[in-house]
Amino acid sequence: MTLSTILLLFVAGLLSGIVNAIAGGGTFLTFGALTFAGLPPISANATSAIGQIPGYITSTLAYWADIRQSWRSAVALAVISVIGASIGSLILLSLDNPAFATLVPWLLLAATALFAAGPWLKPAGVEERPQSGGSTMTSKITQFVTSIYGGFFGAGMGVMMLATLGLTEGGGYHRLNALKNMLSIVIAAVAIVIFASGGVVAWLEAAAMVPGVAIGGWLGVWTARRVPQGAVRAFVVAVGLFLAGYYFMRG
Known part of the structure; x- marks a missing residue:
């Protein structure tokens, strides 16, 4: 790798960690940077999953007090996420790069649309609804579907989880964001194991991203409490589009 490529991947990882901690959608940045670095789409998707996990970890640690208050929901949804992410990751490995490349622009458009619609997907009154001791069946089913998507294609997974958790779980934004970050660790970890066994991870490119993602994940929690989410959302939507x-032009 050239120095400029290393710098590109580090900066993309830093911004991705910040964006993921605030609202999700940071995978748009890492996936895009890896494709611009020359990786084929399946390898870029798999490597992006590797690069995201340090940011998820640091964000989860910063939100640990919130997670401890909902540990029953966290454990139940984590188990569901392991199963779903395994299915999604195995589906990805069953495809070749040309087949996956034809899906990428449509997946990006769908993820971008979902991200843009995120504020309107959350029902009125969710902030006031008390959090339960455990997750409902609806919450488990929606998380299962979301984790399949996350194992298959990480872009937009965070905002999808925020939207579905907002519809099915009680509590305020920061509780939901803490839960989303923790479940993202589970999904990414499962995907990493499966992608690594499939030999589709570009480890040098992942190593260039990891320090930036870790720093960004920690800074993102601080930023989430101070920067308007609308500004971050507009930035991520622009990147997704x-x-x-x-990818449409490349196809």
């Missing part, structure tokens, strides 16, 4: 257009 740009990448979708890029």
Whole structure:
């Protein structure tokens, strides 16, 4: 790798960690940077999953007090996420790069649309609804579907989880964001094991991203309490649309 490529991947990882900690959607940045670095789409997707996990860990540690208050929901949804992520990751490995490349722009458009619609997907009154001791069946089913998507294609997974958790779980935004970050660790860890066994991970590119993602994940929790989410959301939507257009033109 050239120095400029290393710098590109580090900066993409840093911004991705910040964005993921605030609202999700940071995978748009790492996936895009890896494709611009020359990786084929399946390898870029798998390597992006590797790069995200340090940010998820640091964000989860920063939110640990919130997670301890909902540990029953966290454990139940984590088990569901292991199963779903395994299915999604195995589906990805069953495809070849040309087949996956035809799906990428549509997946990016769908993830971008979901991200943009995130504020309207959360029902009124969710902030006031008390959190339960455990997750409902609806919550488990929606998390299962979300984790299949996350194992298959990470972009937009965070916002999808925020939307579904907002619809099915009680409590405020920071509780939901803490739960989303912890479940993202589970999904990414499962995907890493499966992708590594499939030989599709670009480890040098992942190593260039990891320090930036870890730093960004920690900074993102601080930023989440101070920067307007609307500004971050607009930035991520712009990146998603740009990448979708890029892949449509490449196809």
